Amino acid sequence: MIENVLPEIKTEVPGEKSKLLLQKRKELVSRGISNAIPIFVEEAKGALIKDVDGNIFLDFASGIGMQNAGHCDDEVVEAIKEQVGKYIHPCFHVAMYEPYINVAQKLVSIAPGKYEKKVLLTNSGAEAVENAIKLSRKYTKKRVILSAEGSFHGRTYFALTLTSKVKPYKHGFGPFIPDVYKIPYAYCYRCNHTYKYPECDLECIERIKKFIATEVSPEDIAAVIVEPIQGEGGIIVPPKRYLQELQNLCKENGFVFIVDEIQTGFGRTGYTFASEYFGLEPDLITVAKSIANGIPLSAVVGRKEILDAPDEGGVGGTYAGSPLACVAANVVIEKFARGEFLANAKRLGKIIEEKLERMFERYSVIGDVRGTAAMWGIEFVKDRNSKQPYPEFVKEVIKFSYQRGVIFISAGIYSNVLRLLPPLVMTQEQAEYGLNVLEEAIKYCLQNGL
């Protein structure tokens, strides 16, 4: 049982037990899987993780946004235990079970969009994305899909084709799938336009309009998929109008508007869905990560007629919507429906924003700070004029921080963004502690010639 409120480091990190396991990991596990922190976990609760050497860490990663409800939420743990005692997985294609229906019912009632909805459950984020694409193509009988520059939609082949980061995700894995094109995203910090938003009047949207006038016929476009805030891409928060205009463009042309809420969903932005924050009504939403407190589950939720487009048997999967995941998700969704977590996400946002703004004023190595509620990115640059990315600095900040018991991860197409995704149960005391360690890390790196 973790009894601490704050981190406690008892050994060097990694400690002896983690080092032994690391050796085995190197021998046995594919090099292709990255690990942000060199520790092995013994227990996790709320915003804390204890490693096998007895060190306790404060978690600002939430398993890459998967633990919004906090590690091992008591009610989720109880629901899973109870379910294991009944049945584990008869497979929904063979013999159906009620928890699946309950998840579907809850998702259609909380997802934005004032129209009739249906749900398809899958296992991972990438799988939800794949299915959203299949549904869109089948429904529209069209083939072209547009995704945004800088986006991340997963590692399976279609999801990877939609994704925009070559190394390490795409390099050497081609060829990719045809009929996918990239459209500009509103990454205002790195936009070369003479005028910044709003003076630019969303030139990126004009470029999208030009693209569909010059490169691909709108008659061939099935869907546009977009992250409301790009997560892996570096916590890029576009102007609300960018997403609204993109939605309008989809409506006007009959493209399915798919919003990938796999990272932004379940409270990250202080709203259950970021689409609510941005005032969007997507045709399809993909969700995963935090929906089931870490048990693999993902979903596509959206317009009934699109979800009903496939022939019977055209979508699904053996493990998809497993009962353990469904009972966990039912607890999580009920908690969100009761309004739990959201107020704290907003509270955390205020604490983080204030502290990061002060850091921005103090340290010119910080080129940009952006985010909302419990989703923040700090973009590090070698100097503010050239904006040359500084990924080495981020690496060192992460190392210094975990050695002092605070876990951060990186993001960004140049890997130069420090990403903050705290569990939404993190307390003010914990948030302030973690942010102080972050500032110490920046000072340390600057003093040591980085």
Ligand SMILES: Cc1ncc(COP(=O)(O)O)c(C=O)c1O
């Ligand atoms: C926006 C977005 N889409 C899709 C995915 C892929 O999810 P998974 O890793 O569960 O396949 C991720 C994962 O980080 C994501 O952030």
